[in-house]
Each structure stands twice: as C-alpha cells, then as structure tokens.
Amino acid sequence: MKVFKFGGASINSPKAIKNIVDVIKSQEFEKLVVVVSAMGKTTNALEDILKFYVQRDIKNLDEKLRELKEYHNEIILELFGDKTDVKLYNLFDELDFQLSKEPSDNFDYDYDQIVSQGELISTKIISQYLNLQAIENRWLDARQLIRTDSNYRDAKVEWETSAEKIEHCVSEYFNFENNRVVVTQGFIGATAELSSTTLGREGSDFSAAIFGHILNAQDVTIWKDVPGLLNADPKLMPDAVLLDEISYGETVELAFFGASIIHPKTIKPLQNKKIPLRVKSFIQYNNRGSIIKDIKSKITVPCFIFKKNQALISISTLDFSFIGEENLSLIFGLFAHFGIKINLMQNSAISFSVCAEFNNIDKFYALVEELKTEFKVRYNLNMELITIRNYDEDIAKHILQNRKIYIEQRDRTTLQMVVNASNKKSVDS
Numbered sequence: 001m002k003v004f005k006f007g008g009a010s011i012n013s014p015k016a017i018k019n020i021v022d023v024i025k026s027q028e029f030e031k032l033v034v035v036v037s038a039m040g041k042t043t044n045a046l047e048d049i050l051k052f053y054v055q056r057d058i059k060n061l062d063e064k065l066r067e068l069k070e071y072h073n074e075i076i077l078e079l080f081g082d083k084t085d086v087k088l089y090n091l092f093d094e095l096d097f098q099l100s101k102e103p104s105d106n107f108d109y110d111y112d113q114i115v116s117q118g119e120l121i122s123t124k125i126i127s128q129y130l131n132l133q134a135i136e137n138r139w140l141d142a143r144q145l146i147r148t149d150s151n152y153r154d155a156k157v158e159w160e161t162s163a164e165k166i167e168h169c170v171s172e173y174f175n176f177e178n179n180r181v182v183v184t185q186g187f188i189g190a191t192a193e194l195s196s197t198t199l200g201r202e203g204s205d206f207s208a209a210i211f212g213h214i215l216n217a218q219d220v221t222i223w224k225d226v227p228g229l230l231n232a233d234p235k236l237m238p239d240a241v242l243l244d245e246i247s248y249g250e251t252v253e254l255a256f257f258g259a260s261i262i263h264p265k266t267i268k269p270l271q272n273k274k275i276p277l278r279v280k281s282f283i284q285y286n287n288r289g290s291i292i293k294d295i296k297s298k299i300t301v302p303c304f305i306f307k308k309n310q311a312l313i314s315i316s317t318l319d320f321s322f323i324g325e326e327n328l329s330l331i332f333g334l335f336a337h338f339g340i341k342i343n344l345m346q347n348s349a350i351s352f353s354v355c356a357e358f359n360n361i362d363k364f365y366a367l368v369e370e371l372k373t374e375f376k377v378r379y380n381l382n383m384e385l386i387t388i389r390n391y392d393e394d395i396a397k398h399i400l401q402n403r404k405i406y407i408e409q410r411d412r413t414t415l416q417m418v419v420n421a422s423n424k425k426s427v428d429s
C-alpha cells in the first residue's frame, strides 16, 4: 500500500489534472491512497469568501463565490465534456449551505466549515475523472476518517480514534483484491460531533503522513513542482542541487529552520514507523526525486534557508537589572500569547534579543506595547534570517554580500545570521 499526495499546484487546471492521472498510471502499486489538496489557489479564495461572509459584505461574497464556481466548472467542462456525471451536480451544495447560515461567534469554527470545502470539491472531481480514465476508486470523506479535537484551524489529531476509523473504512475496502484506489482530502478532519476541522495551512502533507502511519504504508510520495528536496529554494538560487537521500532528522532540522518544501509535522508519523517519504516531480515523474528515510549518513552539501519578514527585538529591563528567569518567563509568555514565533534568541546580562516573525503587523505592535509596560524595547523590522547548514566561511561571505550582520550564531554544522533586508532605520521606544 502506498500513499500519494497531490498539492494545489499539481491540479490547478484540466491539463494538470490529466497529468496527475498519467503520474498515477505510470507508477506501480498494489493499493493506493490518493490524498489531494484544493485546486490551485482555492484555499486563498475561500479565505476571501470567509472574510466577506463574516463582514456581511454580500456583494463581494457573491462575486468571489461566482468566480470560484466558474473556475471549477470550467475545469469540469474540459475534463468531462458532456459526460459530466450526475454526482458532480451537487458539488457546491455544502458550501452554499454553510454560507446561507449566519456567522457564528467563533471565527475559527466558521473558517473550518467553509475553507474545508475546497478539498471536498477537488477530490470529488478527481475521483470522478479517475473513474472516467478507468482508474476505479472509492471517494472517502476525510471527516469520517480523521478525528480531531475542536481546536479549529490547528486541530490536533486523535490518533486512536482516527486509526480505528481508517482501518474500518480504508483497510476493509482494500481487503477486496479488486479495490485498489482510495481518493480522499488532505488538510481536513472532524470533531466527534462531525464539525469540520482543518490541520493548519499547507496541512495536506501531514494528512498523507497520517494515512501512511496508520495504514503502515510501504512509502508516502509527495508530488511537487520541483525535482525533489533541494539544498535551496530554486526561485532564489537557480543552481540549487537535489538531495538524493536524506535522514528524517536532517529533514526535520531543515523544516525547523524554515525550508518550506514539506509541512514540518509530516516527518514524525513517518519516522516513528520508519516509512520512507519520497518527494518527486509531477512533471518528470519517472525521475527518482528525493527519499527521506532512516539513514545514519549525513548530507554534506551546504543547505540555504532564507526567511524574510523577520523582526529583531531587543528587550532590556527598565532599571538596568539583569534579565533573569522570571523576566524570560514573562517575555516567552507574551510571545506565546500573541502567537508570534521566535526563530532565534540571544541574551546578555541586561538585554535579551529575539528574531521573530512579524507576518501580522497588528499582533506585532500589540506585543511590543505589552512588552513596553515592563521593559525597554528596541526593534528593527524588515530583517532577514539566513540559515546555512554545512557552511564554510567562503560560502557565508558569498551569501552575505556585505550586508550588515546584527546577530550571528554558529555551531559545527549550522550558521545563522540576522541581517538587514532593506535600509529601514531601527525604532527606539
């Protein structure tokens, strides 16, 4: 049994969908679980729809919804022509139903009920199209398979119940020799009350790992628009090289430092059962790609991770006293409270510096205001965090290009530098 995961970019047009059918046909498998994301930029479009829904901006809501339906309907028309199966007629019913209700007072709950529809719609289309291409399959609703808590938008998987459900539905289906393919959604699950939940943006990789873990898959493959796991983002470094084989541990480190190729939660369920994870190109689908598995050997090529949109914040006491454990506990508590992720930290006697994400500027300023009630705070915005694994001095110099280093940390394998991304001045308060 194998698990394949196809992301939004691999199914964003009729041509792309025809291609993934070729991918599936070209591969050998006994039984296959196909985990699919929403088509193209559907999740972003649903987030917009949700925003208008909550604001009760019906005009924009209708407009966006119409565009989203049109996008899917055009794909359907091209794939099926006049053979459109009746099962596709009710495709948007659940979305329409959710949007016909008044918003609740829980934004995250509404988010999951509405945004989860992207995957339900895409998988229905793909399942029907696979049938048409003689790849008979069973469409399964992941909300009947993956049980989570009710922490909407970042729901935690309840493994035991999910295992029971997946074994009951998927394993039993596969018990029959002729039943070979299951199509289901990434990213979504449901609570015990069957309210839809989502596992966090880009969470479909994690869904594939959940199915792989519970079903003891032979391997899990994530099909991407890049040749595999590379030592840098090819958009930033055109001469990036492919990493053929890499250990779970090193992959987790790269994901931790911000390499965005695989959702960070994906590795653990696979590592725990030593299930290999393949990352392959859905374009050159016969190429080997990368394999992440249980190996001891370390990669030696330098790997580069560039994280923009960082803030460097220096926090010191108002009365020139030391930053001690109690101050630190207060500071960490505030970062956690505002949901701002710390990527690097450094302390001296009277000041504590952190490099943190500031994707949400309102939250960032709210955090600074709160910190200022207890501390002196200085910050620089628009910083960049550069991480180089397996660095040497020449490489570091080359990457840096004379930019000013604000903080530098290194151990034997990893060099991290906080540098300025623009000429913006620092702000004192």
Ligand code: ASP
Pocket: 007, 008, 037, 038, 043, 044, 118, 186, 187, 200, 201, 202, 203, 204, 205
């Ligand atoms: N469709 C979801 C997203 O765009 C999940 C995924 O693609 O992994 O975040």
Ligand code: MG
Pocket: 007, 008, 009, 037, 202
């Ligand atoms: Mg995606």
